[in-house]
Amino acid sequence: MLENLKREVFDANIRLVDYNLVISTWGNVSGIDRNNNLIVIKPSGVDYDELSADDMVVVDLNGNVVEGELKPSSDTPTHIELYKAFPKIKGVTHSHSTYATVFAQALMEIPCLGTTHADNFYGPVPLTRFLTKDEVKENYEKNTGLVIIERLADMEIESVPGILVAGHGPFCWGKSAADSVEKNLILEKIAEIAFKTLSLNKEVKNLPDYILDKHFLRKHGPKAYYGQKK
Amino acid sequence: MLENLKREVFDANIRLVDYNLVISTWGNVSGIDRNNNLIVIKPSGVDYDELSADDMVVVDLNGNVVEGELKPSSDTPTHIELYKAFPKIKGVTHSHSTYATVFAQALMEIPCLGTTHADNFYGPVPLTRFLTKDEVKENYEKNTGLVIIERLADMEIESVPGILVAGHGPFCWGKSAADSVEKNLILEKIAEIAFKTLSLNKEVKNLPDYILDKHFLRKHGPKAYYGQKK
Amino acid sequence: MLENLKREVFDANIRLVDYNLVISTWGNVSGIDRNNNLIVIKPSGVDYDELSADDMVVVDLNGNVVEGELKPSSDTPTHIELYKAFPKIKGVTHSHSTYATVFAQALMEIPCLGTTHADNFYGPVPLTRFLTKDEVKENYEKNTGLVIIERLADMEIESVPGILVAGHGPFCWGKSAADSVEKNLILEKIAEIAFKTLSLNKEVKNLPDYILDKHFLRKHGPKAYYGQKK
Amino acid sequence: MLENLKREVFDANIRLVDYNLVISTWGNVSGIDRNNNLIVIKPSGVDYDELSADDMVVVDLNGNVVEGELKPSSDTPTHIELYKAFPKIKGVTHSHSTYATVFAQALMEIPCLGTTHADNFYGPVPLTRFLTKDEVKENYEKNTGLVIIERLADMEIESVPGILVAGHGPFCWGKSAADSVEKNLILEKIAEIAFKTLSLNKEVKNLPDYILDKHFLRKHGPKAYYGQKK
Numbered sequence: 001m002l003e004n005l006k007r008e009v010f011d012a013n014i015r016l017v018d019y020n021l022v023i024s025t026w027g028n029v030s031g032i033d034r035n036n037n038l039i040v041i042k043p044s045g046v047d048y049d050e051l052s053a054d055d056m057v058v059v060d061l062n063g064n065v066v067e068g069e070l071k072p073s074s075d076t077p078t079h080i081e082l083y084k085a086f087p088k089i090k091g092v093t094h095s096h097s098t099y100a101t102v103f104a105q106a107l108m109e110i111p112c113l114g115t116t117h118a119d120n121f122y123g124p125v126p127l128t129r130f131l132t133k134d135e136v137k138e139n140y141e142k143n144t145g146l147v148i149i150e151r152l153a154d155m156e157i158e159s160v161p162g163i164l165v166a167g168h169g170p171f172c173w174g175k176s177a178a179d180s181v182e183k184n185l186i187l188e189k190i191a192e193i194a195f196k197t198l199s200l201n202k203e204v205k206n207l208p209d210y211i212l213d214k215h216f217l218r219k220h221g222p223k224a225y226y227g228q229k230k
Numbered sequence: 231m232l233e234n235l236k237r238e239v240f241d242a243n244i245r246l247v248d249y250n251l252v253i254s255t256w257g258n259v260s261g262i263d264r265n266n267n268l269i270v271i272k273p274s275g276v277d278y279d280e281l282s283a284d285d286m287v288v289v290d291l292n293g294n295v296v297e298g299e300l301k302p303s304s305d306t307p308t309h310i311e312l313y314k315a316f317p318k319i320k321g322v323t324h325s326h327s328t329y330a331t332v333f334a335q336a337l338m339e340i341p342c343l344g345t346t347h348a349d350n351f352y353g354p355v356p357l358t359r360f361l362t363k364d365e366v367k368e369n370y371e372k373n374t375g376l377v378i379i380e381r382l383a384d385m386e387i388e389s390v391p392g393i394l395v396a397g398h399g400p401f402c403w404g405k406s407a408a409d410s411v412e413k414n415l416i417l418e419k420i421a422e423i424a425f426k427t428l429s430l431n432k433e434v435k436n437l438p439d440y441i442l443d444k445h446f447l448r449k450h451g452p453k454a455y456y457g458q459k460k
Numbered sequence: 461m462l463e464n465l466k467r468e469v470f471d472a473n474i475r476l477v478d479y480n481l482v483i484s485t486w487g488n489v490s491g492i493d494r495n496n497n498l499i500v501i502k503p504s505g506v507d508y509d510e511l512s513a514d515d516m517v518v519v520d521l522n523g524n525v526v527e528g529e530l531k532p533s534s535d536t537p538t539h540i541e542l543y544k545a546f547p548k549i550k551g552v553t554h555s556h557s558t559y560a561t562v563f564a565q566a567l568m569e570i571p572c573l574g575t576t577h578a579d580n581f582y583g584p585v586p587l588t589r590f591l592t593k594d595e596v597k598e599n600y601e602k603n604t605g606l607v608i609i610e611r612l613a614d615m616e617i618e619s620v621p622g623i624l625v626a627g628h629g630p631f632c633w634g635k636s637a638a639d640s641v642e643k644n645l646i647l648e649k650i651a652e653i654a655f656k657t658l659s660l661n662k663e664v665k666n667l668p669d670y671i672l673d674k675h676f677l678r679k680h681g682p683k684a685y686y687g688q689k690k
Numbered sequence: 691m692l693e694n695l696k697r698e699v700f701d702a703n704i705r706l707v708d709y710n711l712v713i714s715t716w717g718n719v720s721g722i723d724r725n726n727n728l729i730v731i732k733p734s735g736v737d738y739d740e741l742s743a744d745d746m747v748v749v750d751l752n753g754n755v756v757e758g759e760l761k762p763s764s765d766t767p768t769h770i771e772l773y774k775a776f777p778k779i780k781g782v783t784h785s786h787s788t789y790a791t792v793f794a795q796a797l798m799e800i801p802c803l804g805t806t807h808a809d810n811f812y813g814p815v816p817l818t819r820f821l822t823k824d825e826v827k828e829n830y831e832k833n834t835g836l837v838i839i840e841r842l843a844d845m846e847i848e849s850v851p852g853i854l855v856a857g858h859g860p861f862c863w864g865k866s867a868a869d870s871v872e873k874n875l876i877l878e879k880i881a882e883i884a885f886k887t888l889s890l891n892k893e894v895k896n897l898p899d900y901i902l903d904k905h906f907l908r909k910h911g912p913k914a915y916y917g918q919k920k
Contacts, residue, residue, distance in 0.1 A: 023645055023646070023649055024642060024645065024646060025687075026576075043688065044686055044687050044688065045686050045687025045688060046687075046688065070688055071687075071688055071689075074678065074685060074686045096575075096576045096649075096653075098649075098652060098653055098656070099656070101574060101576060101653050102653055102656040102657050102660055103660070104574065105573045105574040105653065105654075105657040105664065106657050106660040106661035106664050107661070107664065108660065108661060113335045113397070114331060114334065114335040114397050114398060114399070115326075115397060115398045115399070116256075116326045116331060116399065130668060130671070131671070133668075133670045136670050136671055136674045137670075137674075140674055140678075167573070167574050167575060167667050167668075167671060168574060168575045169574070169575070169576065182254060185253055185254065186253070186254060189253055189326075189328075192328060193326075193328055193331050193332055193335065194335075195656065195659075195660060196328070196329070196332040196425065197332050197335040197336050198660065199425075199429065199659065199660075200332055200333070200336040200338065200425060200428065200429075201336035201337070201338060204335065204336050204337065207397050208360060208363075208397075210363045210366050210367075211360070211361070211366055211397060214366045214367075214370055218304065218370075225304060226274055226275050226304045227255075227274050227275025227276075227301075228273065228274065228275060228276065228300055228301055229301075343795045343857070344791060344794065344795040344857050344858060344859070345786075345857060345858045345859070346716075346786045346791060346859065412714060415713055415714065416713070416714060419713055419786075419788075422788060423786075423788055423791050423792055423795065424795075426788070426789070426792040426885065427792050427795040427796050429885075429889065430792055430793070430796040430798065430885060430888065430889075431796035431797070431798060434795065434796050434797065437857050438820060438823075438857075440823045440826050440827075441820070441821070441826055441857060444826050444827075444830055448764065448830075455764060456734055456735050456764045457715075457734050457735025457736075457761075458733065458734065458735060458736065458760055458761055459761075483875055483876070483879055484872060484875065484876060485917075486806075503918065504916055504917050504918060505916050505917025505918060506917075506918065530918055531917075531918055531919075534908065534915060534916045556805075556806045556879075556883075558879075558882060558883055558886070559886070561804060561806060561883050562883055562886040562887050562890055563890070564804065565803045565804040565883065565884075565887040565894065566887050566890040566891035566894050567891070567894065568890065568891060590898060590901070591901070593898075593900045596900050596901055596904045597900075597904075600904055600908075627803070627804050627805060627897050627898075627901060628804060628805045629804070629805070629806065655886065655889075655890060658890065659889065659890075
């Protein structure tokens, strides 16, 4: 079942390696079939070298395995919460990509310091709070999803294609599995440039709002004029 | 029409990827046919993987599309202003290459700290001012070009093969599309070395003028003796 | 003799190059046959390009060459001490991988600043003391092993898959030669992220203990639920 | 003439690119035939992509071109001075490799902070003074060689396989063209690790002398025991 989606999700996971966003068995990408409410996700702790499209696991929105020989990613409950909270997203990526993880560990949002950032995030990249002891003890991975959703409470999901979980790393999302990986790639580059900008000039201020507006809105929303007509 | 120039511009755009100066759909390179006053430029927001020489768009100096199925880069008006202001240049590259963008975001010129820099820029790499709210609101991309030209007012274009736009990133130029990409590659390396030099020793001074003169003038101008005779 | 182990150890040494953990002739990986108490290790100072599986050297636990035309790695006595002290390990890797070496030279343990670290080390990455003048003068490489063992005195070897030798660099270990290289790769990434986190925010605190516990113990020990059942 | 040496020098120049020590047309490697006092060197300002072994230029110790269609590297007089001053060296490499150039621009020697350094340089990597205005005006490249030689006055050439020219970048040497490139690769890695160590801990002290002695002398000189017997 869902052979096309399995292939898409497999390709997206491999791209995570090709983009240098993960090493070892780290990271996981999923995609959702919104008609059937079924998620396809990478199996847990398998070497990317040994992975095939057939190894992708199908789970429902309660986390039950519907098809697949292998255990799904241990982060599956986080993906499920995101899909349930945000009907517009169809792909989710989690990695420990270096610079995004650096901001997550430093407990700092990524400020919007330039148009590279403004083209992709409509404001700072948000950071969650730490999970509490109780949230970690039971249903840790599900609660990770809930803490992300809590942080995004007043935000438009299209304006924020990713987030940093405190002390952990980034989760990103998009209109497909592949798109969520692309968002992680972009987040990683934005984080790298912000990190180095702050290193060069600690006094730097955020980009003026009118330039942020211009750049985000020329690429996103009804008045966008970047890219080709679809 | 302009099949050779299309091929050149396409190759130059691909080189931008090979040189790691762009990710995703970022960046754009153009070339100009000075006899016909026609510019060939990358289409807007197309994946590099899916790009072919035939996708390159031909525009005139008023920004009208003369040939091509796709919309030209949204930065086309910036390229046009540069070609109009500087008759000697025949190629323009825009990217968000990491270290050049870091200086642009930090609102710092790149000081001339060594001979690597002096071989290529005859003094600091200049930085524009921010565009005003009005300049952003209407004709943003054209005004980006005008702000660059304003900053270069008293300079020789051959001595300054590139510039940093405040809060944005680099624009570079040269005697062909390929040459403008080469200039961006060199600017990026100069920026990287300057960034790290300032990180190691904040008190470092500019290279003595007599060494700057020697290095720039042994590679450029009538007394150059670097390279082969053309 | 031990042809399979030679192949494994050779492959693991080559992986050290592929992972960018070594340049030139630096670094060495070994594996042990616990049934026969024989170690297979890379020869000393040979170019990786010219290395073959047949060049691997077989030594016993007293350092005597049992088979092989070439001299074993000059670090062989360090490997031997580690195998003698820790019966559970079956592979050892030594490199001068950049960020791990940076912490070793800075004489700093790597603090546990995030879940990337907590997934792999159950607490900070330890640092040895400097060897004394006498320890360096005679049996330097053996004493390097003893100083590592001294530092690990009260620790579980499974919770600490690697260590930093002061002023020198990392040694890592695992359940095979390949696994010890994987541990070095992971240590290097952890070190890189910690280095950059400290650079961005010097005041950052260690990850809360309850998150460290959760992450380490979901991957290691009897209650682990990450990965597939073996 | 000297076809073997041309091939060696060509291969060494290409390796400079493969090792990421140069971009564009930067850098140059030479080798010397000590029997005939003839130097083979890269031509000036030619793209590495377009270079072939036949393009290598043969010059004598007075800088006269003995064979070759192209102009030799503009740095040829520097190479000549080094060959004349140090009869034991048979290859010279000049590059603007990033971290070595960073120390040269920061006007700092590279302190010996660890065994990676001590395995290769018997003490800090030296830095020349700036050339004076007069030294730059006439015979700049020859004077660059003389300033290097001045700085090495009391040193053993075997203990110092490279140097930093103030505000410029590294020159390295060895027992062949290929060996001098290898020395630049190693210098670059040492510089990178030192740069990052100083960034992490500004108070770090030099490696104790007894460890420096041990590491340098186990690889070099009559009591060396690293590597295979030649």
